[in-house]
Amino acid sequence: MEIIEWIGMIVVIYFGYLLVMECKVIVSGISNVQQIYGKGCWALVTGGTDGIGKGFCQEFAKQGVNVCIVARNKQKAENLVKELKKINDKPQYKIVVADFQKCLQENFFQNIYSEIKDLDIGLLINNVGVLTVGEFHKTSDIDQQNQIIINCIPVVFMTKYLLPMMKKRQRSGVINLSSLTGRFAYPYYQVYSATKAFNDYFTRSLQIEVENVDILSFRPGFVQTAMVKNQTDPLTVSTQQCVKAALLQLGNKDATAGHVKHQIQTFLLSLAEGKFMDTISPIFVKYLYKQKH
Numbered sequence: 001m002e003i004i005e006w007i008g009m010i011v012v013i014y015f016g017y018l019l020v021m022e023c024k025v026i027v028s029g030i031s032n033v034q035q036i037y038g039k040g041c042w043a044l045v046t047g048g049t050d051g052i053g054k055g056f057c058q059e060f061a062k063q064g065v066n067v068c069i070v071a072r073n074k075q076k077a078e079n080l081v082k083e084l085k086k087i088n089d090k091p092q093y094k095i096v097v098a099d100f101q102k103c104l105q106e107n108f109f110q111n112i113y114s115e116i117k118d119l120d121i122g123l124l125i126n127n128v129g130v131l132t133v134g135e136f137h138k139t140s141d142i143d144q145q146n147q148i149i150i151n152c153i154p155v156v157f158m159t160k161y162l163l164p165m166m167k168k169r170q171r172s173g174v175i176n177l178s179s180l181t182g183r184f185a186y187p188y189y190q191v192y193s194a195t196k197a198f199n200d201y202f203t204r205s206l207q208i209e210v211e212n213v214d215i216l217s218f219r220p221g222f223v224q225t226a227m228v229k230n231q232t233d234p235l236t237v238s239t240q241q242c243v244k245a246a247l248l249q250l251g252n253k254d255a256t257a258g259h260v261k262h263q264i265q266t267f268l269l270s271l272a273e274g275k276f277m278d279t280i281s282p283i284f285v286k287y288l289y290k291q292k293h
Protein backbone atom coordinates (compact mmCIF):
# COMPACT_ATOMS: atom_id res chain seq x y z
CA MET A 1 0.00 0.00 0.00
CA GLU A 2 1.11 3.55 -0.76
CA ILE A 3 1.84 5.83 2.20
CA ILE A 4 -1.15 8.02 1.27
CA GLU A 5 -3.43 4.97 1.44
CA TRP A 6 -2.08 4.12 4.90
CA ILE A 7 -2.78 7.69 6.05
CA GLY A 8 -6.27 7.52 4.51
CA MET A 9 -6.95 4.24 6.26
CA ILE A 10 -5.79 5.62 9.66
CA VAL A 11 -8.02 8.70 9.23
CA VAL A 12 -11.03 6.52 8.29
CA ILE A 13 -10.42 4.19 11.29
CA TYR A 14 -10.07 7.18 13.61
CA PHE A 15 -13.28 8.84 12.44
CA GLY A 16 -15.02 5.45 12.48
CA TYR A 17 -13.96 5.05 16.10
CA LEU A 18 -15.31 8.52 16.96
CA LEU A 19 -18.57 7.68 15.24
CA VAL A 20 -18.90 4.43 17.19
CA MET A 21 -18.19 6.30 20.46
CA GLU A 22 -20.83 8.90 19.59
CA CYS A 23 -23.35 6.17 18.70
CA LYS A 24 -22.53 4.59 22.08
CA VAL A 25 -23.53 7.89 23.75
CA ILE A 26 -26.79 8.00 21.80
CA VAL A 27 -27.62 4.32 22.36
CA SER A 28 -26.51 3.91 25.97
CA GLY A 29 -27.76 7.35 26.95
CA ILE A 30 -25.35 8.01 29.76
CA SER A 31 -23.20 6.18 32.28
CA ASN A 32 -25.18 5.36 35.40
CA VAL A 33 -23.17 6.99 38.15
CA GLN A 34 -24.73 5.07 41.05
CA GLN A 35 -24.27 1.75 39.28
CA ILE A 36 -20.57 2.48 38.74
CA TYR A 37 -19.63 4.46 41.86
CA GLY A 38 -22.05 3.05 44.41
CA LYS A 39 -25.65 3.52 45.42
CA GLY A 40 -26.20 6.60 47.59
CA CYS A 41 -22.82 8.13 46.77
CA TRP A 42 -22.22 11.89 46.57
CA ALA A 43 -20.85 13.92 43.68
CA LEU A 44 -18.97 17.08 44.66
CA VAL A 45 -18.81 19.86 42.06
CA THR A 46 -16.63 22.97 42.50
CA GLY A 47 -18.03 26.09 40.85
CA GLY A 48 -21.33 24.27 40.37
CA THR A 49 -23.65 27.28 40.12
CA ASP A 50 -23.22 27.99 36.41
CA GLY A 51 -22.08 26.65 33.06
CA ILE A 52 -20.51 23.19 32.88
CA GLY A 53 -20.55 22.73 36.69
CA LYS A 54 -24.29 23.41 36.75
CA GLY A 55 -24.67 20.94 33.86
CA PHE A 56 -22.99 18.26 36.00
CA CYS A 57 -25.29 19.08 38.97
CA GLN A 58 -28.38 18.79 36.72
CA GLU A 59 -27.23 15.46 35.32
CA PHE A 60 -26.51 14.08 38.80
CA ALA A 61 -29.94 15.26 40.00
CA LYS A 62 -31.59 13.47 37.05
CA GLN A 63 -29.73 10.29 38.03
CA GLY A 64 -30.71 10.63 41.71
CA VAL A 65 -27.11 11.16 42.85
CA ASN A 66 -26.56 13.26 46.00
CA VAL A 67 -24.89 16.56 45.05
CA CYS A 68 -22.53 18.78 47.03
CA ILE A 69 -22.00 22.18 45.40
CA VAL A 70 -18.97 24.21 46.42
CA ALA A 71 -19.80 27.77 45.39
CA ARG A 72 -18.96 31.38 46.23
CA ASN A 73 -22.52 32.73 45.90
CA LYS A 74 -24.81 31.19 48.56
CA GLN A 75 -28.00 32.68 47.11
CA LYS A 76 -27.22 31.42 43.61
CA ALA A 77 -26.42 27.98 45.02
CA GLU A 78 -29.69 27.91 46.98
CA ASN A 79 -31.62 28.84 43.83
CA LEU A 80 -29.85 26.04 42.00
CA VAL A 81 -30.80 23.54 44.71
CA LYS A 82 -34.46 24.61 44.30
CA GLU A 83 -34.07 23.98 40.56
CA LEU A 84 -32.43 20.60 41.18
CA LYS A 85 -35.20 19.58 43.59
CA LYS A 86 -37.70 20.24 40.79
CA ILE A 87 -35.72 17.85 38.61
CA ASN A 88 -35.54 15.26 41.39
CA ASP A 89 -36.29 15.78 45.09
CA LYS A 90 -35.05 12.33 46.15
CA PRO A 91 -31.30 13.00 46.37
CA GLN A 92 -29.72 15.09 49.13
CA TYR A 93 -28.22 18.46 48.21
CA LYS A 94 -25.54 20.26 50.19
CA ILE A 95 -23.98 23.67 49.69
CA VAL A 96 -20.50 24.59 50.86
CA VAL A 97 -19.78 28.29 50.50
CA ALA A 98 -16.20 28.98 49.44
CA ASP A 99 -14.64 31.65 47.26
CA PHE A 100 -11.67 30.02 45.56
CA GLN A 101 -10.16 33.44 44.92
CA LYS A 102 -9.27 33.31 48.63
CA CYS A 103 -7.89 29.78 48.51
CA LEU A 104 -4.38 30.80 49.53
CA GLN A 105 -5.69 31.84 52.94
CA GLU A 106 -4.76 29.67 55.88
CA ASN A 107 -7.00 26.61 56.47
CA PHE A 108 -9.08 27.32 53.34
CA PHE A 109 -9.17 23.70 52.15
CA GLN A 110 -9.24 22.27 55.71
CA ASN A 111 -12.44 24.29 56.28
CA ILE A 112 -14.07 22.86 53.14
CA TYR A 113 -12.91 19.38 54.12
CA SER A 114 -14.37 19.63 57.61
CA GLU A 115 -17.81 20.25 56.04
CA ILE A 116 -17.67 17.28 53.66
CA LYS A 117 -15.58 14.66 55.42
CA ASP A 118 -18.63 12.59 56.44
CA LEU A 119 -20.09 12.39 52.92
CA ASP A 120 -19.49 9.25 50.87
CA ILE A 121 -17.98 11.09 47.92
CA GLY A 122 -17.77 8.85 44.87
CA LEU A 123 -17.23 11.57 42.29
CA LEU A 124 -15.21 14.77 42.41
CA ILE A 125 -15.65 17.29 39.62
CA ASN A 126 -12.89 19.90 39.78
CA ASN A 127 -14.69 22.36 37.57
CA VAL A 128 -14.12 25.86 38.94
CA GLY A 129 -12.25 28.08 36.53
CA VAL A 130 -12.09 31.60 35.14
CA LEU A 131 -10.89 33.09 31.88
CA THR A 132 -8.98 36.26 31.13
CA VAL A 133 -8.66 36.89 27.44
CA GLY A 134 -6.84 39.67 25.58
CA GLU A 135 -3.51 41.03 24.41
CA PHE A 136 -1.21 39.91 27.20
CA HIS A 137 0.44 43.24 28.03
CA LYS A 138 -2.98 44.92 28.25
CA THR A 139 -4.57 42.42 30.68
CA SER A 140 -5.02 43.34 34.34
CA ASP A 141 -2.49 42.04 36.88
CA ILE A 142 -5.19 41.11 39.37
CA ASP A 143 -7.22 39.20 36.76
CA GLN A 144 -4.15 37.24 35.72
CA GLN A 145 -3.23 36.51 39.33
CA ASN A 146 -6.77 35.30 40.12
CA GLN A 147 -6.84 33.21 36.97
CA ILE A 148 -3.66 31.37 37.98
CA ILE A 149 -4.90 30.87 41.56
CA ILE A 150 -8.47 29.78 40.74
CA ASN A 151 -7.54 27.54 37.81
CA CYS A 152 -4.57 25.78 39.44
CA ILE A 153 -4.76 25.68 43.24
CA PRO A 154 -8.28 24.22 43.91
CA VAL A 155 -7.82 21.23 41.58
CA VAL A 156 -4.64 20.25 43.42
CA PHE A 157 -5.90 20.66 46.97
CA MET A 158 -9.49 19.46 46.55
CA THR A 159 -8.00 16.29 45.04
CA LYS A 160 -5.32 16.05 47.75
CA TYR A 161 -7.85 16.28 50.57
CA LEU A 162 -10.48 13.98 49.04
CA LEU A 163 -8.28 11.31 47.48
CA PRO A 164 -7.56 9.34 50.71
CA MET A 165 -11.28 8.79 51.38
CA MET A 166 -12.01 8.14 47.71
CA LYS A 167 -9.24 5.54 47.48
CA LYS A 168 -10.87 3.59 50.33
CA ARG A 169 -14.03 3.14 48.27
CA GLN A 170 -14.42 0.24 45.85
CA ARG A 171 -14.45 2.67 42.94
CA SER A 172 -14.41 6.47 42.65
CA GLY A 173 -13.97 9.03 39.90
CA VAL A 174 -12.36 12.43 39.44
CA ILE A 175 -12.95 14.71 36.47
CA ASN A 176 -10.59 17.67 36.17
CA LEU A 177 -11.54 20.44 33.77
CA SER A 178 -8.69 21.16 31.42
CA SER A 179 -9.44 22.49 27.93
CA LEU A 180 -8.56 22.22 24.26
CA THR A 181 -6.60 25.42 24.88
CA GLY A 182 -4.44 23.47 27.34
CA ARG A 183 -3.55 21.01 24.61
CA PHE A 184 -2.45 23.61 22.05
CA ALA A 185 -0.80 27.01 22.41
CA TYR A 186 -3.54 29.64 22.21
CA PRO A 187 -2.78 33.32 21.56
CA TYR A 188 -4.88 35.84 23.53
CA TYR A 189 -5.66 33.02 25.98
CA GLN A 190 -1.94 32.68 26.89
CA VAL A 191 -2.18 32.40 30.69
CA TYR A 192 -5.50 30.54 30.58
CA SER A 193 -3.99 28.08 28.10
CA ALA A 194 -1.01 27.56 30.46
CA THR A 195 -3.26 26.96 33.49
CA LYS A 196 -5.26 24.40 31.49
CA ALA A 197 -2.03 22.65 30.45
CA PHE A 198 -1.21 22.56 34.18
CA ASN A 199 -4.60 20.88 34.84
CA ASP A 200 -3.96 18.37 32.06
CA TYR A 201 -0.43 17.36 33.14
CA PHE A 202 -1.37 17.24 36.82
CA THR A 203 -4.35 14.99 36.06
CA ARG A 204 -2.61 12.63 33.66
CA SER A 205 0.38 12.19 36.01
CA LEU A 206 -1.95 11.42 38.90
CA GLN A 207 -3.95 9.02 36.75
CA ILE A 208 -0.83 6.87 36.27
CA GLU A 209 0.06 7.07 39.96
CA VAL A 210 -3.31 6.30 41.59
CA GLU A 211 -5.06 2.95 41.44
CA ASN A 212 -8.81 2.20 41.79
CA VAL A 213 -9.83 5.83 41.13
CA ASP A 214 -10.91 6.74 37.58
CA ILE A 215 -9.19 10.06 36.87
CA LEU A 216 -10.05 11.97 33.72
CA SER A 217 -8.42 15.01 32.18
CA PHE A 218 -11.37 16.60 30.42
CA ARG A 219 -10.29 18.90 27.56
CA PRO A 220 -13.40 20.21 25.79
CA GLY A 221 -13.40 22.85 23.07
CA PHE A 222 -15.86 25.74 23.34
CA VAL A 223 -18.95 25.03 25.44
CA GLN A 224 -21.99 27.33 25.46
CA THR A 225 -21.47 29.06 28.82
CA ALA A 226 -21.05 32.58 30.19
CA MET A 227 -17.28 32.08 30.14
CA VAL A 228 -17.34 32.29 26.35
CA LYS A 229 -20.30 34.71 26.21
CA ASN A 230 -22.71 31.82 25.51
CA GLN A 231 -21.57 31.73 21.92
CA THR A 232 -23.38 29.16 19.79
CA ASP A 233 -21.70 28.22 16.56
CA PRO A 234 -20.96 24.90 14.85
CA LEU A 235 -17.79 24.48 16.92
CA THR A 236 -19.56 24.70 20.28
CA VAL A 237 -21.56 22.15 22.29
CA SER A 238 -24.19 22.58 24.99
CA THR A 239 -23.37 21.96 28.65
CA GLN A 240 -25.57 18.82 28.58
CA GLN A 241 -23.69 17.40 25.58
CA CYS A 242 -20.39 18.29 27.24
CA VAL A 243 -21.26 16.68 30.59
CA LYS A 244 -22.72 13.50 29.09
CA ALA A 245 -19.61 12.97 26.96
CA ALA A 246 -17.34 13.45 30.00
CA LEU A 247 -19.27 10.95 32.14
CA LEU A 248 -19.25 8.42 29.34
CA GLN A 249 -15.46 8.65 29.02
CA LEU A 250 -14.72 8.56 32.75
CA GLY A 251 -13.12 5.21 33.52
CA ASN A 252 -12.56 4.48 29.81
CA LYS A 253 -9.90 7.06 29.01
CA ASP A 254 -7.36 9.16 30.91
CA ALA A 255 -7.89 12.26 28.75
CA THR A 256 -10.59 13.32 26.32
CA ALA A 257 -12.10 16.28 24.52
CA GLY A 258 -15.46 14.65 25.21
CA HIS A 259 -18.07 15.34 22.56
CA VAL A 260 -17.31 14.02 19.08
CA LYS A 261 -17.23 17.57 17.66
CA HIS A 262 -14.46 18.48 20.07
CA GLN A 263 -12.62 15.23 19.44
CA ILE A 264 -12.56 16.02 15.73
CA GLN A 265 -11.34 19.58 16.41
CA THR A 266 -8.57 18.18 18.62
CA PHE A 267 -7.60 15.65 15.98
CA LEU A 268 -7.46 18.24 13.20
CA LEU A 269 -5.46 20.64 15.35
CA SER A 270 -3.02 17.88 16.27
CA LEU A 271 -2.46 17.20 12.54
CA ALA A 272 -1.56 20.85 12.12
CA GLU A 273 0.61 20.98 15.27
CA GLY A 274 4.12 22.43 14.94
CA LYS A 275 5.30 25.05 12.46
CA PHE A 276 2.05 25.04 10.46
CA MET A 277 -0.07 25.42 13.56
CA ASP A 278 2.22 28.17 14.89
CA THR A 279 1.65 30.07 11.64
CA ILE A 280 -2.12 29.61 11.21
CA SER A 281 -3.30 29.65 14.79
CA PRO A 282 -2.39 33.31 15.57
CA ILE A 283 -4.16 34.40 12.37
CA PHE A 284 -7.23 32.28 13.07
CA VAL A 285 -7.53 33.08 16.78
CA LYS A 286 -6.79 36.78 16.14
CA TYR A 287 -9.65 36.79 13.63
CA LEU A 288 -12.00 35.13 16.17
CA TYR A 289 -10.82 37.51 18.90
CA LYS A 290 -11.44 40.61 16.76
CA GLN A 291 -14.92 39.31 15.88
CA LYS A 292 -15.84 39.07 19.56
CA HIS A 293 -14.09 42.10 21.11
Ligand SMILES: NC(=O)c1ccc[n+]([C@@H]2O[C@H](COP(=O)([O-])OP(=O)(O)OC[C@H]3O[C@@H](n4cnc5c(N)ncnc54)[C@H](OP(=O)(O)O)[C@@H]3O)[C@@H](O)[C@H]2O)c1
Pocket (backbone or CB within 6 Å): 046, 047, 048, 049, 050, 051, 052, 053, 070, 071, 072, 073, 076, 098, 099, 100, 101, 102, 127, 128, 129, 130, 150, 177, 178, 179, 180, 219, 220, 221, 222, 223, 224, 225, 226, 227, 228
Ligand atom coordinates in the same frame (compact mmCIF):
# COMPACT_ATOMS: atom_id res chain seq x y z
N1 LIG B 1 -16.87 27.16 28.46
C1 LIG B 1 -15.90 26.63 27.74
O1 LIG B 1 -15.83 26.81 26.51
C2 LIG B 1 -14.86 25.76 28.39
C3 LIG B 1 -14.07 24.97 27.56
C4 LIG B 1 -13.11 24.15 28.13
C5 LIG B 1 -12.95 24.12 29.49
N2 LIG B 1 -13.72 24.92 30.28
C6 LIG B 1 -13.48 24.85 31.74
O2 LIG B 1 -14.68 24.42 32.35
C7 LIG B 1 -14.77 24.97 33.66
C8 LIG B 1 -16.12 25.65 33.82
O3 LIG B 1 -16.21 26.65 32.83
P1 LIG B 1 -17.61 27.32 32.44
O4 LIG B 1 -17.53 27.65 31.02
O5 LIG B 1 -18.71 26.49 32.94
O6 LIG B 1 -17.50 28.67 33.28
P2 LIG B 1 -18.68 29.62 33.82
O7 LIG B 1 -19.91 29.43 33.06
O8 LIG B 1 -18.05 30.97 33.90
O9 LIG B 1 -18.91 29.06 35.31
C9 LIG B 1 -17.88 29.09 36.22
C10 LIG B 1 -18.36 28.58 37.55
O10 LIG B 1 -17.26 28.75 38.47
C11 LIG B 1 -17.70 29.55 39.55
N3 LIG B 1 -16.63 30.39 40.07
C12 LIG B 1 -15.89 31.31 39.41
N4 LIG B 1 -15.02 31.88 40.24
C13 LIG B 1 -15.21 31.32 41.46
C14 LIG B 1 -14.62 31.50 42.72
N5 LIG B 1 -13.67 32.42 42.93
N6 LIG B 1 -15.03 30.73 43.75
C15 LIG B 1 -16.02 29.83 43.59
N7 LIG B 1 -16.64 29.62 42.41
C16 LIG B 1 -16.23 30.36 41.36
C17 LIG B 1 -18.83 30.40 39.00
O11 LIG B 1 -19.59 30.87 40.09
P3 LIG B 1 -20.73 32.02 39.91
O12 LIG B 1 -21.95 31.28 39.46
O13 LIG B 1 -20.83 32.57 41.30
O14 LIG B 1 -20.22 32.97 38.90
C18 LIG B 1 -19.51 29.39 38.12
O15 LIG B 1 -20.35 28.53 38.87
C19 LIG B 1 -13.58 25.91 33.82
O16 LIG B 1 -12.56 25.24 34.51
C20 LIG B 1 -13.17 26.18 32.38
O17 LIG B 1 -11.80 26.49 32.30
C21 LIG B 1 -14.68 25.73 29.77
